[in-house]
Amino acid sequence: MKAAVLVFPGSNCDRDLAVAFRQAGADVEMVWHKDTRLPDGVDIVGIPGGFSFGDYLRCGAIAARSPIVGALKAHVERGGYALGICNGFQVLVETGILPGALIRNAGLKFICKPVDLTVETAASDFTNGYTKGQTVTFPVAHHDGNYIAKSDTLAALNDQDRVAFRYGSDINGSAESIAGILSENRRVLGLMPHPERAADPVLGGQDGANLFRSLAIASVTA
Amino acid sequence: MKARVHIMLKNGVLDPQGEAIRHALGTLGFEGVEGVRQGKVIDIELAATDAAAAEAEVGKMCEALLANTVIESYSVEIL
Numbered sequence: 001m002k003a004a005v006l007v008f009p010g011s012n013c014d015r016d017l018a019v020a021f022r023q024a025g026a027d028v029e030m031v032w033h034k035d036t037r038l039p040d041g042v043d044i045v046g047i048p049g050g051f052s053f054g055d056y057l058r059c060g061a062i063a064a065r066s067p068i069v070g071a072l073k074a075h076v077e078r079g080g081y082a083l084g085i086c087n088g089f090q091v092l093v094e095t096g097i098l099p100g101a102l103i104r105n106a107g108l109k110f111i112c113k114p115v116d117l118t119v120e121t122a123a124s125d126f127t128n129g130y131t132k133g134q135t136v137t138f139p140v141a142h143h144d145g146n147y148i149a150k151s152d153t154l155a156a157l158n159d160q161d162r163v164a165f166r167y168g169s170d171i172n173g174s175a176e177s178i179a180g181i182l183s184e185n186r187r188v189l190g191l192m193p194h195p196e197r198a199a200d201p202v203l204g205g206q207d208g209a210n211l212f213r214s215l216a217i218a219s220v221t222a
Numbered sequence: 223m224k225a226r227v228h229i230m231l232k233n234g235v236l237d238p239q240g241e242a243i244r245h246a247l248g249t250l251g252f253e254g255v256e257g258v259r260q261g262k263v264i265d266i267e268l269a270a271t272d273a274a275a276a277e278a279e280v281g282k283m284c285e286a287l288l289a290n291t292v293i294e295s296y297s298v299e300i301l
Contacts (some may be wrong), residue, residue, distance in 0.1 A: 099292075
C-alpha cells in the first residue's frame with residue numbers, strides 16, 4: 001500500500017496518521033497542500049486531523065480549496081481510496097466529496113476523550129476488519145463534529161449502508177449519532193473520531209489498527 | 223467599491239451558538255427573546271466600479287468559498 005498524507009498549515013495529526021499507515025505496512029509520503037499532484041502509484045490519500053488554516057471561515061473550508069485538492073478529487077474520481085479524520089472529515093465535506101456538513105458541537109464545548117463507537121457496517125475496505133455491531137473505542141478531539149445533512153441525504157446514507165460508525169451515545173448533537181460516513185463507492189471514509197490515535201497499545205488502545213490493516217490488505221488486491 | 227456579505231445558517235439548521243446567546247440573554251433578565259441566530263459579516267474591497275458586475279462577482283465568491291451552501295445562505299450588499 002502506498003499512502004499519501006496531506007499536510008496543511010495547522011495540521012497536527014499528520015505524523016500520527018503516517019505512523020498508523022506505516023505500522024500497517026504502507027509506504028508513506030507527506031504531501032504539502034501547495035503541491036498540485038500526488039506521488040505516482042498512491043493507493044490512499046489520508047487527510048489528517050488538526051486545525052488547518054486556523055479553522056478560519058469554517059473548519060476545513062480553506063484547506064478544501066488548496067491546490068492539492070484538485071489531485072485529491074481526481075484520485076477519488078478514479079476510484080482511489082481516501083481517509084479523512086477529524087479536520088480531514090471536515091475537509092471532505094467542504095470539498096463535496098462526502099455529503100452533509102459539520103457544525104459546532106451542540107454543547108458548544110471542545111470534546112476530547114475516548115468514546116465508544118458502534119461499527120455500523122463491515123462492508124467496506126475500511127471496516128471489514130470489524131464485525132457489524134461491534135463496539136470500538138477511539139478518541140475524539142473536536143469542537144465542530146456535529147454532523148448535519150438534509151433528511152433525504154440521511155435516508156440515502158442509511159439505505160445505501162454508508163454510515164460506517166455511530167457514537168454509542170450522543171456526544172455532539174450529530175444527526176442520528178453519525179460519527180463517520182462512506183462515499184457511494186465505499187472507498188472514501190470520513191470520520192470525526194481518531195483511529196490513528198488508537199492504533200498502538202502504547203498510545204492507549206489498538207481498536208483503530210484494524211482499519212489500517214484491512215486497508216493495506218484491500219490495496220494489495222485492488 | 224465595497225461589498226458586504228451576510229452569511230447565516232439556513233432556516234431549519236440548528237444554531238448552537240445562537241441558542242447559547244438566547245440563554246445568556248435570558249439569564250441577564252431580557253425577557254421575550256424568542257430566538258437568536260448568529261451569522262457572519264464579510265466586507266470586501268473591490269477595484270470594480272460597476273455595481274451590478276461587482277455584485278455578480280461577489281456572488282460567485284460566496285458560492286466558491288465564503289458560504290457553505292449546504293448549510294448557509296448569503297446575501298450581498300454593494301455599499
